[in-house]
Amino acid sequence: MSVKYETVIGLEVHLQLATNTKAFCGCSTKFGSRPNSQVCPVCLGFPGSLPVLNEEAFRFAIKTALALNCRIQELIKFDRKNYYYPDLPKNFQISQYDMPLSYNGFVDIAAADGRRKRIKIKRVHMEEDAGKLIHPKGENYSLVDYNRGGMPLLEIVTEPDMNSPQEAYDYLTKLKSILEYLKVSDCDMEKGSLRCDANISIRPEGEKKLGTKVELKNMNSFKGVKAGLEYEVKRQVSVLEDKGKLIQETRLWDAEKGVTASMRTKEEAEDYRYFPEPDLVPFVVDKNEIEKIRETLPELPEAKAGRFQKEFGLSDYDAGVLTSQIDLADYFEECTKLYPDAKAAANWLMGDIMAAVNARNININELGLAPAALVGLLKMVDSGSISGTMAKEVLAEAIETRSNPEDIVKKNGLAQISDKGSIEEIVKNVLQKETKSVNDYKGGKKTALGFLVGQVMKASKGKANPVMVNEILKKSLGE
Amino acid sequence: MENLYSLAAHRLKELMVKGEAAPSAILDQVFSRIEKFDPKIKAFVLANKEKAKRSVNNPTKLKGKLAGIPVLMKDNICVKDEVTTCASRILAGFKPPYDATVVKKLEEEGAVLIGKANMDEFAFGSSCETSCYGPTKNPWDITRIPGGSSGGSAAAVSADETILALGSDTGGSIRQPAALCGVVGLKPTYGRVSRYGLIAFASSLDQIGPITKDTEDAALLLSVIAGYDEMDSTSVDLPVPDYTKALSKDVKGLRIGVPKEYFIEGLDKEIEAGVKAAIELLRSLGAKVHKISLPHTEYAVGTYYIVATAEASSNLARFDGVQYAFRAGNSRDMIDMYIKTRSQGFGDEAKRRILLGTYCLSTGYYDAYYLKAQKVRTKIREDFDKAFKECDCIITPTSPTPAFKIGEKMNDPLSMYLSDIYTIPANLAGLPAMSIPCGFSKSGLPIGMQILAKAFDEETIFRAAYTFEQYTEFHTKKPKL
Numbered sequence: 001m002s003v004k005y006e007t008v009i010g011l012e013v014h015l016q017l018a019t020n021t022k023a024f025c026g027c028s029t030k031f032g033s034r035p036n037s038q039v040c041p042v043c044l045g046f047p048g049s050l051p052v053l054n055e056e057a058f059r060f061a062i063k064t065a066l067a068l069n070c071r072i073q074e075l076i077k078f079d080r081k082n083y084y085y086p087d088l089p090k091n092f093q094i095s096q097y098d099m100p101l102s103y104n105g106f107v108d109i110a111a112a113d114g115r116r117k118r119i120k121i122k123r124v125h126m127e128e129d130a131g132k133l134i135h136p137k138g139e140n141y142s143l144v145d146y147n148r149g150g151m152p153l154l155e156i157v158t159e160p161d162m163n164s165p166q167e168a169y170d171y172l173t174k175l176k177s178i179l180e181y182l183k184v185s186d187c188d189m190e191k192g193s194l195r196c197d198a199n200i201s202i203r204p205e206g207e208k209k210l211g212t213k214v215e216l217k218n219m220n221s222f223k224g225v226k227a228g229l230e231y232e233v234k235r236q237v238s239v240l241e242d243k244g245k246l247i248q249e250t251r252l253w254d255a256e257k258g259v260t261a262s263m264r265t266k267e268e269a270e271d272y273r274y275f276p277e278p279d280l281v282p283f284v285v286d287k288n289e290i291e292k293i294r295e296t297l298p299e300l301p302e303a304k305a306g307r308f309q310k311e312f313g314l315s316d317y318d319a320g321v322l323t324s325q326i327d328l329a330d331y332f333e334e335c336t337k338l339y340p341d342a343k344a345a346a347n348w349l350m351g352d353i354m355a356a357v358n359a360r361n362i363n364i365n366e367l368g369l370a371p372a373a374l375v376g377l378l379k380m381v382d383s384g385s386i387s388g389t390m391a392k393e394v395l396a397e398a399i400e401t402r403s404n405p406e407d408i409v410k411k412n413g414l415a416q417i418s419d420k421g422s423i424e425e426i427v428k429n430v431l432q433k434e435t436k437s438v439n440d441y442k443g444g445k446k447t448a449l450g451f452l453v454g455q456v457m458k459a460s461k462g463k464a465n466p467v468m469v470n471e472i473l474k475k476s477l478g479e
Numbered sequence: 480m481e482n483l484y485s486l487a488a489h490r491l492k493e494l495m496v497k498g499e500a501a502p503s504a505i506l507d508q509v510f511s512r513i514e515k516f517d518p519k520i521k522a523f524v525l526a527n528k529e530k531a532k533r534s535v536n537n538p539t540k541l542k543g544k545l546a547g548i549p550v551l552m553k554d555n556i557c558v559k560d561e562v563t564t565c566a567s568r569i570l571a572g573f574k575p576p577y578d579a580t581v582v583k584k585l586e587e588e589g590a591v592l593i594g595k596a597n598m599d600e601f602a603f604g605s606s607c608e609t610s611c612y613g614p615t616k617n618p619w620d621i622t623r624i625p626g627g628s629s630g631g632s633a634a635a636v637s638a639d640e641t642i643l644a645l646g647s648d649t650g651g652s653i654r655q656p657a658a659l660c661g662v663v664g665l666k667p668t669y670g671r672v673s674r675y676g677l678i679a680f681a682s683s684l685d686q687i688g689p690i691t692k693d694t695e696d697a698a699l700l701l702s703v704i705a706g707y708d709e710m711d712s713t714s715v716d717l718p719v720p721d722y723t724k725a726l727s728k729d730v731k732g733l734r735i736g737v738p739k740e741y742f743i744e745g746l747d748k749e750i751e752a753g754v755k756a757a758i759e760l761l762r763s764l765g766a767k768v769h770k771i772s773l774p775h776t777e778y779a780v781g782t783y784y785i786v787a788t789a790e791a792s793s794n795l796a797r798f799d800g801v802q803y804a805f806r807a808g809n810s811r812d813m814i815d816m817y818i819k820t821r822s823q824g825f826g827d828e829a830k831r832r833i834l835l836g837t838y839c840l841s842t843g844y845y846d847a848y849y850l851k852a853q854k855v856r857t858k859i860r861e862d863f864d865k866a867f868k869e870c871d872c873i874i875t876p877t878s879p880t881p882a883f884k885i886g887e888k889m890n891d892p893l894s895m896y897l898s899d900i901y902t903i904p905a906n907l908a909g910l911p912a913m914s915i916p917c918g919f920s921k922s923g924l925p926i927g928m929q930i931l932a933k934a935f936d937e938e939t940i941f942r943a944a945y946t947f948e949q950y951t952e953f954h955t956k957k958p959k960l
Contacts, residue, residue: 051712
């Protein structure tokens with residue numbers, strides 16, 4: 001009988017805070033500038049320079065910690081993490097070791113069985129980012145760009161509370177959603193402003209002791225995290241099934257090959273020689289200051305979803321989807337201000353519009369379709385000036401050409417003919433021509449009606465309101 | 480008329496006001512001293528005559544409390560675009576792209592920077608012998624060391640090669656050379672002077688301070704360099720008094736504490752006699768002298784060599800050949816470059832301290848060394864807190880011996896480390912402490928006494944020292960060169 005295994009996953013997220021200036025100096029944090037154009041003696045670690053904590057970064061950190069339901073440390077202290085690498089100009093990183101600025105928080109996710117699952121946050125701490133090494137192809141040297149060096153980072157570490165790659169994915173999605181609500185980071189994994197490492201182990205079901213842990217790095221997207229973890233689960237299970245032994249190691253996910261490969265084992269792990277950063281004086285956080293920051297917390301996804309259900313009569317699922325991204329939620333709410341049928345707006349948003357957004361891998365605000373434009377389209381359907389099918393086509397074209405749906409309808413003369421007189425005129429002409437079908441119908445062959453409807457629609461170039469065509473035809477045929 | 484170079488800054492200021500001295504004349508005299516005697520003393524690693532002349536010839540710059548006064552910087556204080564090396568090969572040719580805060584403050588008050596002073600490599604030493612430029616000589620006996628690590632600054636003031644100098648003090652590096660060279664040296668309270676631009680040795684202990692010909696100059700110079708700096712989180716936001724106002728000639732009722740743990744075996748008899756005589760003089764002038772106890776004194780040196788080297792091992796990690804200054808050639812790869820650069824760039828004492836500090840911070844040793852040392856540090860601080868309930872200042876010897884011979888202790892690091900036995904506690908406790916001349920040995924070597932006070936109470940130190948100077952002439956004596 002084969003053993004069943006349980007997967008245990010913990011995640012570490014590194015988040016670049018969207019402050020204007022770096023963590024310990026006044027340099028700009030703008031992305032994509034010319035290499036080494038946003039540096040100063042402090043972030044270059046020049047001899048004699050000293051760090052000074054960026055208050056905005058600290059406030060962002062506290063805000064995030066509060067939103068993740070964490071406790072805030074009373075005494076804020078920084079430490080040095082010592083290691084040599086050319087992208088780290090001082091050869092130590094200012095970080096927080098034994099006293100992270102916050103700890104003991106949680107994030108709730110919807111688990112596979114539909115129930116809410118709580119993922120505990122072990123700690124959230126502040127640190128500085130390193131620069132970036134550039135290895136020119138075919139050259140025997142490397143270059144360093146220190147623009148990123150000294151950017152403020154938050155490290156968000158969970159307890160090993162996730163039991164499947166899907167839960168890890170759901171946690172990341174939820175975390176990102178909260179972070180976007182807070183507007184503390186742009187959370188862009190491609191730009192590296194959000195990075196994720198995972199710790200994963202497996203153990204026989206029912207076993208209390210954790211299995212041998214593997215640290216997984218180099219995942220460049222949430223899907224990559226999920227795929228990497230799925231691969232690891234399979235690999236670890238097969239090692240154990242072959243009576244092999246797992247070793248504690250760091251492995252890198254190779255997205256192209258779809259495999260993980262060992263980077264270093266525990267024995268090769270560095271001794272970081274942490275000690276308190278003597279250049280930054282520990283300080284006590286004023287409780288009032290924390291309360292002031294708490295007051296700036298926005299309505300978070302769960303609260304918003306609850307309100308959407310209550311205010312707009314949405315289902316739990318719909319409210320969850322619409323509040324999963326702050327921009328989507330804001331968009332939806334903007335629509336509800338202009339349009340009374342919130343459910344219809346929700347359906348359109350979650351259907352064709354989200355499909356278009358996802359296909360393009362963009363944000364809803366980048367779609368070029370303002371809430372007012374969408375509402376205009378919905379109103380045209382309601383008034384019967386276009387059909388639902390037509391509306392889908394108009395919407396597709398509006399997105400494709402980045403133009404207003406009403407303009408498209410006008411320009412292409414797509415507005416439906418809903419004028420009774422005009423339809424009666426067309427019907428009269430068709431009935432005069434199609435005497436055979438008229439007779440068939442009157443003789444009891446009811447299917448002939450469909451043919452006649454088709455002929456009316458053809459004559460109206462598809463613009464006649466089909467419901468009215470049906471009604472008028474039947475009436476004219478003497479029913 | 481007296482030679483301008485031999486006068487204190489406050490005297491030169493008076494003469495300039497009366498029109499009896501001109502900045503250019505002062506500078507010319509100082510540079511003729513440098514040219515004449517520095518080949519022998521070797522206090523300077525850089526004498527920047529042209530730049531100094533430009534400052535003196537620019538009337539818009541010659542305004543402020545130190546207008547026209549030559550000042551020498553220790554070589555670990557960054558001066559923009561001027562070679563700053565910490566007397567280490569690893570920083571050969573390094574030109575900082577910015578000025579230290581003290582440099583800015585000095586220039587705002589019209590001071591004329593004349594160059595860079597020799598020092599122990601990265602301030603690691605008590606004799607100036609670990610400098611990559613070779614040792615500075617003691618002006619009172621050129622076969623002897625000037626003390627360290629600010630040996631160049633102290634020797635230059637003593638030899639009248641500058642009017643004022645700045646040093647830095649991590650465990651006695653201002654006070655011990657001041658004592659050995661017969662000049663005044665003050666380590667201010669930790670946080671009183673910005674460390675921005677001081678190339679760090681041990682961040683929680685380092686402090687920049689004045690080395691001067693007398694107490695009044697120390698007060699004048701401290702008034703200029705002290706103050707909160709937003710670039711240094713460890714600087715303290717307290718108002719800066721005009722310290723020259725604290726120079727009263729009165730010690731009536733001043734409570735002086737004399738710690739019994741400082742007058743022990745190993746203390747030179749002549750120094751003991753000199754310091755005790757000084758205390759008696761102050762008593763005769765109305766001070767009240769108390770015997771006090773600082774029971775954790777014996778642990779100070781051990782504690783210091785853990786805290787200081789731990790911080791140093793991390794502070795010096797940045798010298799890796801990647802960005803600036805020295806990089807060893809012919810490296811196979813990155814790791815090889817690190818190893819070769821640091822092996823060739825650092826001297827023996829720097830390597831010794833980096834290894835010590837790295838060891839103290841390593842997993843498995845951290846609790847036993849670094850953490851324990853921090854606890855002892857707290858005990859030492861508490862000793863002083865208690866003592867200052869009974870007294871206003873504490874007087875001790877500055878150094879257990881007068882200047883020793885060049886080479887005498889180079890192969891005996893432990894005995895070298897004990898040179899700072901009396902000065903280290905003030906750094907561990909963050910207290911202000913000043914050394915002033917209080918006598919000479921029979922062989923003519925200067926003896927210094929150390930005056931300590933409560934944190935941010937430099938004024939009490941100035942009061943005691945200034946009074947002492949009014950009744951003695953030790954600080955006016957000059958070495959024969």
